[in-house]
Amino acid sequence: MSAVDDFLRKVLRSGLLDREQLKSTLRSLPKDRRDQVLAISDHLVGAAKLTRFQAHKITQGITLGLVLGPYHLLAPIGRGGMGTVYLARDTRNDAYVALKILPPKLARQEERLLARFQREMELSQKIQHPNLARTLEAGVIQNIHYIAMEYIPGQTLYRLVTTRGTLPIGRAASLFAEVASALGYAHSQGVIHRDMKPSNIMVTPRDHAKVLDLGLAYTQGEEVDDIEVVGGKGYIVGSIDYMAPEQTRDPTTVDGRADLYALGCCLYFALTGKPPFPEGEVYQKVRAHRHEPPEPIRSRNPQVPDEFAAIVDRLMSKSPKDRYNSAGEFAVALANFRTEPPLPLDVPADAEYQDAVKALIAGWSPPEIAKEKETDDAVLFRIEPEDKRSDVLARSIFDDIDRYQMHLWLLALAGLWVIGLLVCVLGACVTSMMVR
Secondary structure, X not given: OXXXXXXXXXXXXXXXXXXXXXXXXXXXXXXXXXOOHHHXXXXXXXXOOOOXXXXXXXXXXXXXXXXXXXXXXXXXXXXXOOEEEEEEEEOXXXXXXXXXXXXHHHHHHOHHHHHHHHHHHHHHHHOOOOOEOOEEEEEEEOOEEEEEEEOOOOEEHHHHHHHHOOOOHHHHHHHHHHHXXXXXXXXXXXXXXXXXXXXXXXXXOOOOEEEOOOOOOEEOOOOOOOHHHHOEOXXXXXXXXXXXXXXXXXXXXOOHHHHHHHHHHHHHHHHHOOOOOOOOOHHHHHHHHHHOOOOOXXXXXXXXXXXXXXXXXXXXXXXHHHOOOOHHHHHXXXXXXXXXXXXOOOOOOOHHHHHHHHHHHHOOOXXXXXXXXXXXXXXXXXXXXXXOOOOOOHHHHHHHHHHHHHHHHHXXXXXXXXXXXXXXXXXXXXXXHHHO
16 A cells, blocks of 8 residues: 555544545645645645644544544644643534543543543533633543533633733733632532632633633532542642642632632732742642742732732632632722723634634644653544555545546536537528528
């Protein structure tokens, strides 16, 4: 089997294209490039039939994992503690989704991660709010656990601050009021996020905030079967830079005010570019959250008004009773600092949304080999055993194309012949009438 035969066979075996789609696209490929795998791959990418990510995987011999049920994986978005998130297209409605995948290897080896992922699948479908990443579907396909969420264009608060600098007060007030609204709704349903941090807050092109990742969320009153999954006394879950003091003692006894403390730390980061306690080992940071005041926010950013600094200080009070009583009360405190009315919510029809999708797909490039081995486990990318019985060969595909093109020429010639005959007949009739 030639390299071209092998590549085309794998394209079809991947399920991304069927034979007719492949033939239709390859009709415009020049004949002198039919024996070049790279030329064929580039042609399919240029025609938007494959993404660079998909073409790269297929040239590696991958045929399994690029299609999961109705979802076609287009490109990786990012990698988290429990797996990789991919931009995918739902072939049922052509909508773009963010597909969160639990690596099959981890699902087999780490029961704790699988249990947490299953918890996230269940919780994320229970709470729906405009400022919470919307979960569309969750389940298992081909023994792969997945969560299909709305694709949210933009960048995380962490990336926004680290690349563009600290936020102005008005913008910070608007974004965090939306985060507070999302958390307030979750709290009303008994769900505590427990992992609020800048990388779990997405900022959209229209400057709205979306809360991500319920992987460590906890429902108040639930029974704890495994402290390694949910946490418990002496077993910390969450991100230590943004963790409430009481959560470092027992993460199963916290209420919504623990999320408010974390929001205070996130707001501190948004205004200064650093978390409240950036230095030290884990145990040192735990002690600092419990007993030490952070450096005053105005000493790191003098542009922050005293009144706004007081809001941040209250959020980061060591005792929950000294914080705001609810996320709604915190949002009210921010109201006077919001400077501009919000824009309408982002929707897939927006030009910014479509541009973000195109940029993500076009911007993907093959990673270094060492790093790629890590991400390959994120989904069941596998090479199928050779199927020597396959009749999916370049010769048959290109022969079909040539026959199709020949048929078109014959039809065109036949059409010209018919037209010429009709012209002759019509001319003869006209001449006969003139003679009479």
